[in-house]
Amino acid sequence: MTARVRRRWWRGCVPAAAALWVGALLGFGAALPGYVQSVHPVALLGAQGIAGAMAFNLFGFVLPGALCAVVAVSLRLRLPLHTGWRQRIGAQLMFLSTLGFVAMGVFRLDPVRLEGTQTLLHATAWGLWWSTALASALLLAGGLRRDPAWRGLVRGGPPLAGLAVLFALVLPAVLPDGLSQRVAILAWLGWCGLAAVSGPDRPLTATLRG
Template sequence: MARQIMKSIALPQLGAWLALAFFLVALLLANLGVPEYSHLLHPLALRGATGVPGALWFNLGAFVLPGGLLLLQAHLLRKAVQEASWRVRLGLTLMQLSALAFAMQGLLPLDQRGVDAAASRLHVLMWMLWWIAFVPGALLLALGLLRQRRGLAVVSAAVGVLVPLLAVWAPIGAWVGLAQRLAFVLWFGGWLLVSRCLIGTSASAPKSLPPAGR
């Protein structure tokens, strides 16, 4: 019984850590075959554009595997919030949609012919869905956890605000690459924090989350 409880606690957290690890490894190996690629100057998705050497493997490591792991994690987390308020449950659902959109960025890579190409438009659409779904998800989780986890609620709200600031408005000129990567790392950090809180709360006190209907 104890082993089953430990397994249910560890799996979601492990998924978040593995997702971040795959993402960071992909970043570290991004220059292989493309030495002129710069994390400071170039958008992350440019490394996985069609026709770039090793684009398939980069997209798998940077987008598909991390997004897939977080989708699985969100599915496991849903069991921990079954008795939680609608804000927590809806917030987690939106974060799950954000993870799906993140993975789809790797399955729908950019086209080197430009952003007007059909493939590039689909990629940009997934990128927009990634942060548009995450922002209200993080804010709803912050509202739902405000009474029981005030510290987490504040951090969750801050992450929900900072991700679009870094991903959308900050990438200007020489900061485009760095700002975007900070937004992605912050997004993974939000997943780690929410995962630890929801699973830890569920394991220690199943009724400590805000009850449904409030």
């Protein structure tokens, strides 16, 4: 049992990422006067000029995104070496989505200069995050649909990624930004979690051996 758990160590990455993200939101949000979780955007806690912004970006974006990137790499390594193009590209796009999440913490929002370079880079990272997630989920579901080991990701991946995009792009028109963004990120984390727990029970080095 211990060896089996050790072999699936990447499964703990998404719970750790979610705990870091939620903890950063609650902790830094409570420390910022007037900040309302359901109303204000997540990135405001890491914006330029906000006390503790760099620390929030580390614990709220960079580290959670890096942990999910580990899951994306593990997904690719658990696929056969000569797997189909949809699976390969889907895994690569998932990795890009996690990098987009990391980049949102690297390129901080500048509330004073909404047309400034930093804000535009942050917005680009946001777009990279959701667009590659949706494309990845659809490609992986299509490529893995006949493999029962990936049934969870095939069935749950597209709805969760679609939910993330819906709350990230459409529903902010009728819901507060804070609420819609949080649901979008939680749905994305759920998708990453499915990627971690789905798939065959095989060592990550098995792909390298063919």
